[in-house]
Amino acid sequence: LxxxxxxxxxxxxxxxxxxxxxxxxxxxxxxxxxxxxxxxxxxxxxxxxxxxxxxxxxxxDRRHVRAVPLEEKHRKQTPELVWSLTTDDFAALALLAFAPKEIPHVGLDHLHAPLVSIREQAAIVVTLLRGTESLSFRELVAGVTEPGIVVARFISVLELYRHAALSFEQLEPLGELTLRWAADSWSDETLATLGADYDR
Known part of the structure; x- marks a missing residue:
């Protein structure tokens, strides 16, 4: 209250x-x-x-530690220590333990990867598509080993699709991507501004 x-x-x-x-x-x-x-x-x-x-x-306070030696029946069950290594083996282990450790090296190659031009890869895509009826994306990047070039070609495909220069077809999710040239009239001057958003 x-x-x-x-x-x-x-x-x-x-x-x-x-x-x-x-x-x-x-x-x-x-x-x-x-x-x-x-x-x-x-x-x-x-x-x-x-x-x-x-x-x-x-x-x-009612608990006390039992200070007694190990019982004989348990003492007999412990295996006898048998040395299987020689003095040379111990010397080799000592050399390995006291050997100076190698300083870890962090590679910086990935920080200096060469820049890939979207326009150059788009020009390659245009050349390959205009010379055939259809082409899969797997065939478009065949022989390319650098991941940056694969990504640049995929971005160039998206940019060309945005300019209605090509069409693609994919029958199932994560399936084969088939590309076809769709531009009636194409000027190479269009490549000058292609991928300008990625230059920033």
């Missing part, structure tokens, strides 16, 4: 407008009572925790 009354008084003091109706000393008294209540709750929590530790320590 005291806690509920204290909280209610603080709620009323917070809702009332600041003026003559609210006494600053009363508000300070309510805050002091609330702080005292919070400290009492902390004291109770610490007291319960200390009682729990006391019960655990009292329960553990």
């Amino acid at each position: 005291v806690v509920a009354a204290t909280l209610l008084d603080m709620k009323v003091a917070g809702l009332l407008p600041q003026g003559e109706l609210v006494d600053a000393e009363a508000v300070a008294l309510l805050e002091a009572r609330d702080l005292l209540f919070a400290r009492l709750l902390q004291y109770r929590a610490f007291k319960e925790v200390s009682a729990w530790f006391a019960r655990c320590l009292q329960r553990e």
